[in-house]
């Protein structure tokens with residue numbers, strides 16, 4: 381029997397592996413000090429601008445990080461300073477805010 385391959389990704393908070401479709405994807409496209417936080421998915425941004433954004437399409441190019449749509453996972457990620465290690469310092473507070481919105485929506 382043919383099985384559909386479901387992409388599995390790990391949640392940054394609880395470290396559990398889940399189908400990609402159940403997770404929120406955060407994308408980092410390029411990195412530089414001249415970084416900018418993007419609030420929505422965008423496809424037509426200038427390629428010179430590094431971006432961190434929540435990828436609703438789950439297909440945008442760049443390095444993806446995943447987190448469950450669960451407030452506890454966000455708390456865990458926050459406690460272990462996961463995003464602080466991955467993203468430019470000034471991006472992190474905005475990212476937390478955006479993820480909170482995303483989860484409580």
Ligand SMILES: [Zn+2]
Nearest residue numbers: 391394448453
């Ligand atoms: Zn999780």
